[in-house]
Amino acid sequence: MKILLTAKGTEWDSKMDPRFGRTEFFFIYDEETKKVDTYDNRAIANEAHGAGPKTAQKMSEYNVDILITGNGPGGNAASVVKQTGIKVFVGAGEMTVKEAYEAYKSGELK
Amino acid sequence: MKEIVIISGKGGTGKTSITASFACLGGKDVIVADCDVDAADMHLLMQPDWKKSEDFYSGVLAEIDQEKCIKCGKCADVCRWDAIPVIDNEYIVQPLDCEGCGYCALVCPADAISMDEQNVGKWFLSNVKTGTKMVHAKLGIGAENSGKLVAKVKSEAKALAEKNNKQIILVDGSPGIGCPVVSSLSGASYVVLVTEPSVAGIHDLKRVYELVKKFGIKAGCIINKADINLEKTKDIHAFLKTENIDLISEIPYDENFTKAMTQGKTIVEFDNGKIKQILEDSWKKIKYL
Numbered sequence: 001m002k003i004l005l006t007a008k009g010t011e012w013d014s015k016m017d018p019r020f021g022r023t024e025f026f027f028i029y030d031e032e033t034k035k036v037d038t039y040d041n042r043a044i045a046n047e048a049h050g051a052g053p054k055t056a057q058k059m060s061e062y063n064v065d066i067l068i069t070g071n072g073p074g075g076n077a078a079s080v081v082k083q084t085g086i087k088v089f090v091g092a093g094e095m096t097v098k099e100a101y102e103a104y105k106s107g108e109l110k
Numbered sequence: 111m112k113e114i115v116i117i118s119g120k121g122g123t124g125k126t127s128i129t130a131s132f133a134c135l136g137g138k139d140v141i142v143a144d145c146d147v148d149a150a151d152m153h154l155l156m157q158p159d160w161k162k163s164e165d166f167y168s169g170v171l172a173e174i175d176q177e178k179c180i181k182c183g184k185c186a187d188v189c190r191w192d193a194i195p196v197i198d199n200e201y202i203v204q205p206l207d208c209e210g211c212g213y214c215a216l217v218c219p220a221d222a223i224s225m226d227e228q229n230v231g232k233w234f235l236s237n238v239k240t241g242t243k244m245v246h247a248k249l250g251i252g253a254e255n256s257g258k259l260v261a262k263v264k265s266e267a268k269a270l271a272e273k274n275n276k277q278i279i280l281v282d283g284s285p286g287i288g289c290p291v292v293s294s295l296s297g298a299s300y301v302v303l304v305t306e307p308s309v310a311g312i313h314d315l316k317r318v319y320e321l322v323k324k325f326g327i328k329a330g331c332i333i334n335k336a337d338i339n340l341e342k343t344k345d346i347h348a349f350l351k352t353e354n355i356d357l358i359s360e361i362p363y364d365e366n367f368t369k370a371m372t373q374g375k376t377i378v379e380f381d382n383g384k385i386k387q388i389l390e391d392s393w394k395k396i397k398y399l
């Protein structure tokens with residue numbers, strides 16, 4: 001499985017970013033290869049509108065299976081994510097990336 | 111840290127009066143964020159000192175450099191908003207009509223059109239009368255709220271809360287269901303829906319709840335002016351039950367709300383009776399959730 005987490009940084013110890021559309025970073029973990037990839041999404045702060053769909057579009061380029069975030073995606077981003085078939089798990093907004101991944105593995109996230 | 115966002119969908123339900131009351135009851139424990147910036151009014155009740163202010167830039171508008179313009183008219187042809195009329199033999203962008211899409215700049219063969227960021231208002235960091243801090247904003251005439259501005263106000267509030275070790279951020283959310291509301295809800299831990307028993311009140315409650323549901327955030331509802339239409343209040347009860355939304359409280363219609371407002375006070379500072387009690391109980395419920 002390839003998993004994308006919305007994060008405030010690029011390390012396993014980084015805090016999760018509870019927001020989807022305006023998340024600062026993508027933290028992408030490939031469970032097969034055990035490789036971590038990151039994407040700096042901070043330029044999104046300059047977008048007045050449509051942050052959600054833009055981030056969703058970017059996410060689709062990474063071919064992930066799972067998205068873990070705080071809450072959301074809402075509004076238009078939700079319909080984009082639905083089209084991609086990516087499974088969404090929420091409720092990890094207050095955790096670190098590592099804690100969020102572990103919580104997902106143990107089935108604590110919805 | 112908890113981020114409590116108060117929204118209503120419909121205007122005039124008493125959202126800001128109730129948010130400001132909670133801000134008073136929360137006192138020093140909360141950081142206040144006013145994200146209802148299209149027509150910001152929470153400052154009227156919170157008496158901020160406007161201590162720090164910063165310009166806010168959002169969106170772009172086209173501008174034509176007349177020196178470079180070769181008057182080919184391609185920009186006017188592609189403009190979907192008819193925002194580039196010819197005035198005194200010059201192509202001039204009308205700032206009120208321009209949506210900032212950039213099509214004109216793309217087709218201009220003379221590279222005469224620039225897309226410039228607009229200063230649309232200011233955001234403020236203030237000390238308020240309740241002994242805490244508030245982040246708020248004021249937009250210029252004709253400027254619109256955006257997800258960007260709401261995100262800015264909220265992130266400043268969050269940084270303040272972290273710095274001052276406050277556990278609660280109280281957010282006066284934006285109206286409607288568009289981009290600013292999406293941004294208000296994103297990252298929230300609990301949503302308070304303020305509604306009223308009217309056709310529009312219920313309609314907009316349902317509409318905005320659709321959005322809350324997508325975010326998967328737990329929500330509670332306050333029915334304001336609950337006694338003005340008992341039948342509609344019953345309809346709201348039924349809706350809350352189906353959607354599993356907590357009924358936080360019901361507030362009867364009371365003219366003290368307006369009287370307090372005209373004195374620049376919140377209802378909990380003005381009224382010592384029933385309404386104050388209801389709001390105190392509501393705040394306790396929300397705070398300990």
